[in-house]
Amino acid sequence: xxxxxxxxxxxxDQSPEAAAYDVRAVQDKWLxxxxxxxxxxxxxxxxxxxxxxxxxxxxxSGDLHMGHxxxxxxxxxxxxxxxxRGYEVLNxxxxxxxxxxxxxxxxxxxxxxxxxxxANIETQYESFKRYGISFDWSRRLHxxxxxYYRWTQWLFLKFRExxxxxxxxxxxxxxxxxxTVLANEQVVDGRCERCGxxxxxxxxxxxxxxxxxxxxxLLDCLDDLEPTxxxxxxxxxxxxxxxxxxxxxxxxxxxxxEPIRVFTTRPDTLYGATFMVVAADAKLAAELVTDxxxxxxxxxxxxxxxxxxxxxxxxxxxxxxxxxxxxxTNPVNGEQVPVWASDYVLxxxxxxxxxxxxxxxxxxxxxxxxxxLPVRMVVDVPGEDDPATTYVAxxxxxxxxxxxxxxxxxxxxxxxxxxxxxxxxxxxxxxxxNFRLRDWLLSRQRYWGVPIPIVHCDxxxxxxxxxxxxPLELPELRxxxxxxxxxxxxxxxxxxxxxxxxxxxxxxKRDSDTMDTFVDSSWxxxxxxxxxxxxxxxxxxxxxxxxxxxxxVGGVEHAVLHLLYARFFTxxxxxxxxxxxxxxxxxxxxxxxxxxxxxxxxxxxxxGVSLGDQLAEFGVDAVRVTLVFAGPPEDDIDxxxxxxxxxxxxxQRAWRLSGDVTSAAGTPAAGGDVALRRITARTVTDAAELxxxxxxNVMVARVMELVNATRKAIDTGAGPADPAVREAAExxxxxxxxxxxxxxxxxxxxxxxxxTVAKVGWPEVDPALLVEESVTAxxxxxxxxxxxxxVAPDISEADLExxxxxxxxxxxxxxxxxxxxxxxxxxxxxxxxx
Ligand code: ANZ
Ligand code: ZN
Numbered sequence: 130x131x132x133x134x135x136x137x138x139x140x141x142d143q144s145p146e147a148a149a150y151d152v153r154a155v156q157d158k159w160l161x162x163x164x165x166x167x168x169x170x171x172x173x174x175x176x177x178x179x180x181x182x183x184x185x186x187x188x189x190s191g192d193l194h195m196g197h198x199x200x201x202x203x204x205x206x207x208x209x210x211x212x213x214r215g216y217e218v219l220n221x222x223x224x225x226x227x228x229x230x231x232x233x234x235x236x237x238x239x240x241x242x243x244x245x246x247x248a249n250i251e252t253q254y255e256s257f258k259r260y261g262i263s264f265d266w267s268r269r270l271h272x273x274x275x276x277y278y279r280w281t282q283w284l285f286l287k288f289r290e291x292x293x294x295x296x297x298x299x300x301x302x303x304x305x306x307x308x309t310v311l312a313n314e315q316v317v318d319g320r321c322e323r324c325g326x327x328x329x330x331x332x333x334x335x336x337x338x339x340x341x342x343x344x345x346x347l348l349d350c351l352d353d354l355e356p357t358x359x360x361x362x363x364x365x366x367x368x369x370x371x372x373x374x375x376x377x378x379x380x381x382x383x384x385x386x387e388p389i390r391v392f393t394t395r396p397d398t399l400y401g402a403t404f405m406v407v408a409a410d411a412k413l414a415a416e417l418v419t420d421x422x423x424x425x426x427x428x429x430x431x432x433x434x435x436x437x438x439x440x441x442x443x444x445x446x447x448x449x450x451x452x453x454x455x456x457x458t459n460p461v462n463g464e465q466v467p468v469w470a471s472d473y474v475l476x477x478x479x480x481x482x483x484x485x486x487x488x489x490x491x492x493x494x495x496x497x498x499x500x501x502l503p504v505r506m507v508v509d510v511p512g513e514d515d516p517a518t519t520y521v522a523x524x525x526x527x528x529x530x531x532x533x534x535x536x537x538x539x540x541x542x543x544x545x546x547x548x549x550x551x552x553x554x555x556x557x558x559x560x561x562x563n564f565r566l567r568d569w570l571l572s573r574q575r576y577w578g579v580p581i582p583i584v585h586c587d588x589x590x591x592x593x594x595x596x597x598x599x600p601l602e603l604p605e606l607r608x609x610x611x612x613x614x615x616x617x618x619x620x621x622x623x624x625x626x627x628x629x630x631x632x633x634x635x636x637x638k639r640d641s642d643t644m645d646t647f648v649d650s651s652w653x654x655x656x657x658x659x660x661x662x663x664x665x666x667x668x669x670x671x672x673x674x675x676x677x678x679x680x681x682v683g684g685v686e687h688a689v690l691h692l693l694y695a696r697f698f699t700x701x702x703x704x705x706x707x708x709x710x711x712x713x714x715x716x717x718x719x720x721x722x723x724x725x726x727x728x729x730x731x732x733x734x735x736x737g738v739s740l741g742d743q744l745a746e747f748g749v750d751a752v753r754v755t756l757v758f759a760g761p762p763e764d765d766i767d768x769x770x771x772x773x774x775x776x777x778x779x780x781q782r783a784w785r786l787s788g789d790v791t792s793a794a795g796t797p798a799a800g801g802d803v804a805l806r807r808i809t810a811r812t813v814t815d816a817a818e819l820x821x822x823x824x825x826n827v828m829v830a831r832v833m834e835l836v837n838a839t840r841k842a843i844d845t846g847a848g849p850a851d852p853a854v855r856e857a858a859e860x861x862x863x864x865x866x867x868x869x870x871x872x873x874x875x876x877x878x879x880x881x882x883x884x885t886v887a888k889v890g891w892p893e894v895d896p897a898l899l900v901e902e903s904v905t906a907x908x909x910x911x912x913x914x915x916x917x918x919x920v921a922p923d924i925s926e927a928d929l930e931x932x933x934x935x936x937x938x939x940x941x942x943x944x945x946x947x948x949x950x951x952x953x954x955x956x957x958x959x960x961x962x963x
Contacts, residue, residue: 150781152748152871159874159884160259168212168885169263173659173671175217181675182208182220183654183714185683185691189224189249190234193256195723195730195768196684198740201262202753202868203720203762203825204682208263209867210820213891219675220263221657223270224250227278228646229307229323232577236611242577243605246273261749261870263887268660272649273577277656279600280666281649282582284698286593293339293701294571296591300410300476301570303331308615309574310335312645313567314369314690319437330410330434336572336581336642340697344370344564347696350712357716359763365688371565376549378484378558380405380457380466382417389413389457389468392479392563395489396552397544399461400532401507402484406496407453409433409470411481417468419454426451426470433472441472448473448496459484460557461533461548471496479563488515491522507532508544569694571645576603576611576618578643586630586637595631601639617641650691651698654678654713669707681714684722692717718823721765723756738768750869751777757868758829780872783836783865786858787876791849794881801853803898805842808835809857810898816864817891825868832864855880860892908933908959915942926953933959 184204187197208220226246235242250271257264270277288294302311306326310333315322340347348370351363376396379388389405407414409426410433418426429451433441440446450471457468466484473492474483487497488506494516497504504517510527529535529544534551538544552558572581582594582601594601604625611618620626620641630637652666658675659668692714699713722729725736743752754776759766798806812835819828839857843849859880866873866886877886900922906929908916916938920929930953933939943963952960 150784152751152777155871155875156259156749159871162874162884163261164258166885168888169208169218169220169265170267171219171221171265172217173674177215177217179675180211180216180218181678181680182211182218183657183678183681184222185681185687186223186225186650186653187253188228188230189226189246189253190230191249192252193260193740195738195740195743197253198260198752199723199756199766200682200684200720201257201260202756203718204680205262205753206757206820206825206828206867207680207682207718209870209887210817212263212888213863213866214817215890218263219268219657220265221268221270221660222257222262222264222266223268223653223657224253224272225646225650225653226250226271226273227578227643227649229309229575229577232575232611233307233324235577241605241607242611243273246577247271259749260744261753263870268657270653270656270660272646272653275600275602276661277653278579278649280656281579281644281652282594282599282601283596284652284666285579285644285648286582286596287705288338288701289593291701291705293342294336295339296334296336298332298334300330300332301335302328303333304328307575310570310572312570312647312690314569314693316437319439328437335570336644337568337570338648338697340569340694341564341566343697343700344372344566345562346700346711347566347693348372350696354712354717358714359685359717359719361685362688362692362717362719366693369566369689369693373563373565375561375563376545376552376558377480377561378552379460380484381460382455382457382468385417389417389482390480391482391484392561393484395486395545396548396558397529397532397535397541398486398489398507399459399484399548400535401486401488401505402459402466403487403497403503403505404466404485405457405468406450406471406474406483406485406493407468408474408476408481409451409472411474411476413481414453414470417453417455418470422452422454426453429470436472438475441475444492444495446473448492448499450496450500452500460552460555467502469496469500477567478565487522488517489522489524494520494522505531507535569645569647569697571648572640572642573645574615574617575643576606578646579603579649580619581640581642581644583640584628584630584637585640586633586635588635589630589632589637592630592632592637598631603643617643619643647690647694651694652702654695655702655708665707667707672707673709676708677710677713677715679715681717682720683717685719688719718762720762721760723766723768725768727767727769743773747773747777748871750780750872754780754829754869757825760826762823762825779833779836780865780869782840783832783861784872784876784879786836786839786843786854786861787879789843789849790855790858790880792852792855794855796852796855798852798856799895801856802842802847802851803853805838805847805851805853805857806895807898807902808838809853809860809892810894812864813860813892813894814899820867828864829868832861835864836861862886863889863892904956906933906956906959908936908939908961910939910942910961910963912960915939920956922956924956926955929953929955929959933961 208218211218231246232242235245302316304311304321304326306324316328321328355363373394375394377390379390381388409430450469453468453470455468456465459466485493487494487504506515508527509530510523510525513523516522526541529538535544549560580601580603584592586592604622626639628639655667655672659671662668695713700711702708703711725738730737751773755771755773759771812831815831816828842854862873862876873886903919904922906918906920907914916936930951946963948963950962
């Protein structure tokens, strides 16, 4: 550090201890020592019980920022606590180093993505080390290394063998700015999650993972995760999976073999279906439309293609549509109903076609009103008027009317069951379950990702790259134009794309798409269990020993995307016999974000806070304490409301204790000042509970109290030589090791011990010191409570009787009457009979 920076850190506090405690020197002193001791390398063969502390790995864009500092500081409290509690802890870190952010930044800076990516990784690595997080660096991985993505490709091929990776043509979300497709999960409010551009649709042949095969299990297991996962994540996943129970119903069309199949959650309203609506952009619409109506449909489609799904589903938009010129037959009453096309029905949900029941579905009613279509009430809901006149659809329970065999039934459940039985008997429908969840679109038309290990041959079709030829390496393409152009830059790399078919040897072409980065991050936590393993993506035995991760700390922005995909991968790997667990993350903690002056930090607002500046001014420990102490982990931290200078002063106070203790290291604490010993014992016990319930900020507050109590004992109480003072100071060092590793280590040395304080073990507590200092005794007269007394737990019966009879309230209640009998049950009860 420069001279200038030293001066700055001294200026923050002019007190005597500040002058003596040199933040930077302490950091420089311990870093190499820790490097040598390497205390956090997880031993697979340790006899200790194992814990796996996982935190989301970063994208290598730039240096670490406040967000990284926050999440890793919080995460490290847990990891370091587990070490102190005697567990063998796996706490790995790596980089999610493929993907659009790195690629776009590289294009902006006119650099190759690899150069940009690996330079940033080194920067972040050095910063993490200095930041003192207890990562096991021997397990470091980068998803863009061929030795890692070899196994991503291997997994892709295994999934494909199981029918879980396939190619199909369908309308997909297209980001016109990034010039690539996006998964549904990457479209937020109709916009590209990465760049914010409005997302449009394109018909393309793409690779998919068949996550829908696991929809029910992904939903069911959320019940087990509910107690240990944040509620909002569980809810977000449930909604995303979106299970609905209902029926498929077939409407026959004259002159056409295939009926129009609809998905409905209200088959019981079938008698009220007065028209049908097909998604305007579904193939079905183009198939059904008459020649006469085709130009109208095509004109309409030009508009529809520009709309996002969110817009299309909005209930408050005016309804638009085109009549397709055909009619279909309602299977229960034989009525001919007109078939329309509209945007409010989505092509890729359910069957892409609906039966419209305007009386009981508001969107259908709005459509009926716009195009003057009939409305027929089939459920008479008590207290509600006929929707045909009010234009307010009803959806509650009521009595069925105009509904043939359903008439007179009064509840929805019976209505639905009855109609499904009838449809199944007639062969015109079946009860079914529908999920909102779609298959995961994984191919991307970008350069910086895992090449899809498939060769396309005119004779053989899709051919897998043989396993022994993996990794299929990404060509370097130095100097090539990587700007998005709609097709992958790999397609233009002739030397790379043109290969001989692995099966027949004829000229063929490699698939030129790369995989979504979420594929890379769906299994990295497994690779950490056996990094460098060469016989598979991970060593099955090692994964058995470490999985599941006991805690996963990270941002709530990953509530659906990453977490759902990682859960899916885990389930498939369990089905492949490679994992014993079916869920990867036993518990989860979401941190809030660091903001400034009430707003998200941003360049345009000019309210950014540089982590580097804060570390230079206050040191690692003070920044970490500030972040952990700011509030509950889930809450956002406003940097304008916190005080790293105050945190530094606290650390200096703690540090000064270690220099004041005069008893020798190893002096037994027994016989020391009992009052201080009680505070120490209580703090240790509470700290454990507070860490386990993620109330880290309260834990720090308790350490602050212990520091103050110890200071008082030194200055005005038992004095610096009292062994209870040593015990308290050592306890401060151990508890601080979870949050402020440098100060803790320095204290530990000044107290006469060898490094590292990080693994000395959780302080032992004498249970006698936890016994409460007073208990409440109840005094009853004629069975009525008249007084409560605070007494010592070991008070004698005679003393308690005397105290009770002398109490002013008791004297008043006795009111001069003679006392006949006193029954004393020390220390809790005195019963007086007058
Ligand atoms: C008739 C009906 C009558 C409906 C009624 C609702 C109320 P969830 O719960 O989200 O699964 N629907 C089906 N496919 C659709 C699509 N591709 N785009 C837009 N809407 C679609 O919703 C299922 C209901 O949403 C289905 O039940 C269907 O309308 C509509 F009183 O069918 B219903
Ligand atoms: Zn071939």
